[in-house]
Amino acid sequence: MPTKSTKKGKVKLKTNRGAMKRFKISANGKVRFRRANRNHINTKRTTKQMRHAKANGVLKECDVKSIYRMFCIE
Template sequence: MPKLKTKSGAKKRFKITATGKVKVQQAGKRHGMIKRTTKFIRNARGTTVLADADARIIKKNFLPNG
């Protein structure tokens, strides 16, 4: 069976933590900040951890060697 390749778009967007969780940048901060509330912008700083159901998809299909 051939080796499984990592999706190159996924390796730029996701990181696997030491405990096996998937870290990702907060969404919704690329453009259109004028219509967003200050609270939304403040809460969308930094990174977040994906939900278990989404993390399972990422680890199985996109980052098999992660």
């Protein structure tokens, strides 16, 4: 039987797939996300609330570092 070959070097990093589905990085490096509370029971919300919920949000600078770490970006 052949023996297992061991590779030397760094371990391959895995991206957080849940974060990849929820956040996108713009061309300028900003992190964009979809606002919450948009899916159902919208009849009780005003049109102003729904209009403001449509816009995608931009993550604050203090949280960007953790998202970049989840994406394996330094």
